[in-house]
Amino acid sequence: MPYSLARLLTRLSFRQLQVFHAVCQHLSYSRAADELGLTQPAVSSQVRQLEHALGQPLFEYVGKQLYITAAGQQLEQAVISIFSDLKRLQMELAEIEGQVRGELRLAAVSTAQYVVPYLLQGFLEQFPQVDVRLEIVNRARATQRLTENRDDLVIMGMPPESNALRSTPFLTNVMIPVVRVDNPLLNSRSLDAQTFLDAKLLIREPGSGTRKALEQWCQQNRLSLNPHMELGSNAAIKHGVLAGLGVAVLPRLSVRAELKLGELACLDLEGFPLRRSWCTVHPAAKHPTPVMQAFLDYIQRAMGGLEQQVYGETL
Incomplete structure (x- = not known):
């Protein structure tokens, strides 16, 4: 039987949620263990403790394949929201101190992989405390990630025509x-x-x-x-x-x-x-984190000299 909220809060830990999230991403205890620097039994133990606290199985095997259960899917959405809120809190606290610090999650289509380094070089010089996570994907996957709100920004050419998206061109x-x-x-x-x-x-x-x-x-x-x-x-x-x-x-x-x-x-x-044009794209309803806004502002300031920097000339 699940614990009450008060008891649940004493039984859960952020480490358990982190382990659970890694297993969700990989659908593999062993790969999650490798990512987190743990042993596979340690990962399994953390998941079992979480399942016991919630009173629900979170994963199940069908044959040799690991699948997430309906309860696990609900928890995954909650964990994503919790971690997102914590990241935002971290950034906002840094902003109070007059700093830009935190994670910038970018996805870029393969054609844009030659451009992104030029953007990041100048940006990280100004904001060295920002950690960048970059995924290179094809256009179909980039569009899907936009729908799923997986990233702060997607960098692509010819973004989908949709009122639900906001795109800003920055380079020819x-x-x-x-x-x-x-x-x-x-x-x-x-x-x-x-x-x-x-x-x-x-x-x-x-x-x-x-x-x-x-x-x-x-x-x-x-x-x-x-x-x-x-x-x-x-x-x-x-x-x-x-x-x-x-x-x-x-x-x-x-x-x-x-x-x-x-x-x-x-x-x-x-x-x-x-x-x-290459563009930055994000859901129109998305509220920018301080790091995301700093990156967008940097691109706008750098646009004038970006073509000269990338192409060696103004186009």
């Missing part, structure tokens, strides 16, 4: 047509965009921001898009071009080193480069 994303340096297209005197698009185009999966930008441009210019091969990341596409599998349209930042080394070349095509 320049996308260019690239080929390997020995590609015959480089010797063509009358190369047009359709010929390039038909030359074994390597492209991202449906839903990718890079692909959506190219699809929109082709539609606006009445060009047909017939991909030769779909690959799951810009890095894979870049290496596909280097291997001679075909041609691609990629963010300039993602191929800057290969262009400089002479391994890839940018074609001079009418209509290119494509220009879109």
Whole structure:
């Protein structure tokens, strides 16, 4: 039988909740133990104590797979809320002291991974007591994380059109047509965009921001898009071009080193480069933490010099 609230408060500990949350994230006692620096029996013991205090099983095995129970799902939501409130309290107490301190949770689509370091370098110089947690995900996962309110901010191009989201552009994303340096297209005197698009185009999966930008441009210019091969990341596409599998349209930042080394070349095509914007995105109803607000304010202050810093020029 569950304890009363007064007795429950004497039986619970933040460590138990932390252990429980780690097991929820990994659905594995052993991986949770590795993350927390505990033994697997210690993790199991903490969960059993929590289950005994609540009078409900929190996990169950079906075969060899660990699943969270309905009671466990309810507790997980409560734990997320408790830890979020504690983080906010920590930040607000630091703000009272005139400091910005705490955790900044960021997610960035893979194309933005080349931009985020430039943002963080200057920000962390100003606010060295901030801890940053960064997840690199694809666009579909980034959109899902926005729906689940998993992060303080998501950095992406072409954010979903929704009144429930607030997006702020901060840097131009320049996308260019690239080929390997020995590609015959480089010797063509009358190369047009359709010929390039038909030359074994390597492209991202449906839903990718890079692909959506190219699809929109082709539609606006009445060009047909017939991909030769779909690959799951810009890095894979870049290496596909280097291997001679075909041609691609990629963010300039993602191929800057290969262009400089002479391994890839940018074609001079009418209509290119494509220009879109990277944006910070968060739920419109989200109340910014002090750290999140400090980061947003920093980006606004840094916007003027960011393109010069990232591209070496003002676009």
